[in-house]
């Protein structure tokens with residue numbers, strides 16, 4: 001067993017080349033709260049990965065073990081974009097791919113809710129989205145706008161050297177969405193309210 005990552009709620013490890021994301025229960029939490037942090041996101045991640053796989057690049061989901069709060073999925077041997085995006089000469093092209101993937105995801109009513117380059121892996125010149133535990137299904141323009149707002153904030157904080165060109169390139173890709181204009185108009189409203197703040201991951 002090789003541990004890849006320890007997050008606030010989950011530990012990720014490799015077993016026979018399969019990635020296991022296991023959400024860890026905490027005994028000091030009330031069962032109700034604990035399930036909200038472990039069981040439900042595990043179920044959601046499995047469902048959304050299965051749905052998203054029909055439309056966009058995501059790791060192949062293999063199995064859910066609800067009892068033990070585990071999701072098994074394909075291990076993507078690639079680069080987490082948070083660490084590498086700034087250094088690629090082709091970073092604008094990659095940001096455009098992020099925009100395209102987001103457009104397709106939104107046009108199929110999937111809201112990610114944690115769109116940041118920590119949750120994107122580049123492999124074989126393709127951008128994969130991971131970490132769907134906070135995601136949900138929605139047809140609302142507002143929800144799409146909040147996803148964009150979070151991504152824009154992530155670019156500003158994690159990729160501040162290039163955030164302007166990266167966001168422009170992202171929008172170039174996102175133009176493929178059938179709701180592009182509406183979402184951008186709604187994004188202005190979201191930014192005026194300024195109440196959605198990214199968590200620091």
Ligand SMILES: Nc1ncnc2c1ncn2[C@@H]1O[C@H](COP(=O)(O)OP(=O)(O)OP(=O)(O)O)[C@@H](O)[C@H]1O
Nearest residue numbers: 005007008010012059074075076080118130131201
């Ligand atoms: N399918 C995968 N293939 C390769 N690496 C992965 C995969 N899924 C996750 N990882 C790696 O594990 C890290 C954490 O995964 P994920 O974002 O799903 O968990 P998390 O609980 O959100 O962690 P955190 O709380 O730190 O954000 C990713 O940033 C990535 O480095």
Ligand SMILES: [Mg+2]
Nearest residue numbers: 118119131201
């Ligand atoms: Mg994550």
